[in-house]
Amino acid sequence: MSVLHMKGVCRRYVESRTGKIIEALRMETLSVEKGEIVVAVGANGSGKTTLLEVLAFLDAPSEGKVLLDGVDIWAEGRDLSARRRCPILLQKTVLFSGSVIKNVTFGLRVRGLERDETESRAWQALELVGMADLAHRRSHELSGGEQRRVALARILALDAPVLLLDEPTAGLDHDSRAVMMKLIPELNRARGTTIILATHDRGEMEPLAHKVLCLEDGVVV
Amino acid sequence: MGTLADALRNAVGLIVSLDADLIEYAGRSLYIALVSTCLASMAAVPIGILLAERAFRGKRIVVTVLNTLLGVPTVVVGLLVYSFISRQGPLSALGMLFTVPGIITGEVLLILPLITALTLTAVARLDRDVRRTALSLGANEAQALWAVFRESRFGILAAIIAAYGRVVGEVGIATILGGNAAGFTRTLTTAIVLNVEMGYFERALALGLVLLGLSFTLNIAFQLLQGGGRGQ
Secondary structure, eight states: SSSSSEEEEEEEOOOTTTTOOOEEEEEEEEEEOOOOOOEEETTTSHHHHHHHHHHHHHHSSSEEEEEEEEEEEHHHHHHHHHHHHHHHOOOSSSOOOBBBHHHHHHHHHHHTHEEEEEEEHHHHHHHHHTTTTGTTGGGSSSSHHHHHHHHHHHHHHHOSSSEEESSTTOOOHHHHHHHHHHHHHHHHHOOOOOEEESSHHHHHGGOOOEEEEEEEEEEEE | HHHHHHHHHHHHHHTTTTOOOHHHHHHHHHHHHHHHHHHHHHHHHHHHHHHOOOOOTTHHHHHHHHHTTTTTHHHHHHHHHEEESSSSTTTGGOOTTTSSHHHHHHHHHHHHHHHHHHHHHHHHOOOOOHHHHHHHTTTOOOHHHHHHHHHTHHHHOOOOOHHHHHHHOOOOOHHHHHHHHHTTTHHHHHHHHHHHHHTTTHHHHHHHEEEEEEEHHHHHHHHHHHHHHHHH
């Protein structure tokens, strides 16, 4: 059975200025198998982010079904538990005020985990992205690349079966990009994590992919 | 100039001698300002956050009405509450006219739109992705809104400081709903007006200085609170 399955999904937005309805995504069918790396490629505005946010259960589809392990999540009203199983690295990095370690424990704290466990998992995730040295640094004191790595550590600490990464290497310096490119296949191999990522840089990510989706105007071409 | 200097000297004397009336008025003013600000904040801050975070039909109208309410004169708010709690009013049974709770009710209504509007601005200015980031990490709606609150806390604190400043120096509502009754509802501002009318300028000035001091001290405390937390 697919981990994630989309059936007849359409996501429409009402443009706030004009009131016009925009169809940002139309996906007749998409199956993501356990342990796969799926890469969605396309130009800006092609629907990659919408696809990932629908798959992360941040956005409900305007029509159609999104199934996680065979369960129609929106019909069953189980979007919170689905979001907890499919965390997403959003395209825009937003770190909360406070220290790096506090940021990385956020997702664990909202799950009500014990302090000892949250701390140890956060440290492990920071080690993975090479940011353990800066664990007590204030988030606003970090460079853009460091912030992105902390954001990645924040979702790695969750040890979720599915990870969604929206433009994970965008705007990164050489070192941070190298960390990211090394981590993605490693996670997939070592933990069996299903990874769905979006990028406009086809050449960079395609070699990692088990499946590639080329998006244009919200549809797979 | 000489009159002013004498008045200032006498005012300081009154303050230093801890004049009983002065202490009473200052205590009541502080109590009214703090209770009103706390009560209004408890309602206005969540409303402001929800207004900023939620998109709904008619939101623009709600925000326009809110901004319009910021300019409502205090005496109008006083009259409105008076019409409800006076003997002929529908809430006369509560017996709130010419009482401190009556004044607090008016002050709460006065600053409710102020805190709501400034909270809305503080939260709207915040990165809209804060809530989405929290949700994407597995927060439920309440936890995500709490994250938004935490991230905009300095702006919200500024809203609360502004509201406190408005109440502590307010005179229209305190006069209409409190009646300026000595020993019961007289506040620093109503006492100042009374003393000026009676020709006791020095005393009025002393009360004015205490009022300034109260406002200044609380503002300093709030600023320290903001400054202390900014690095976190």
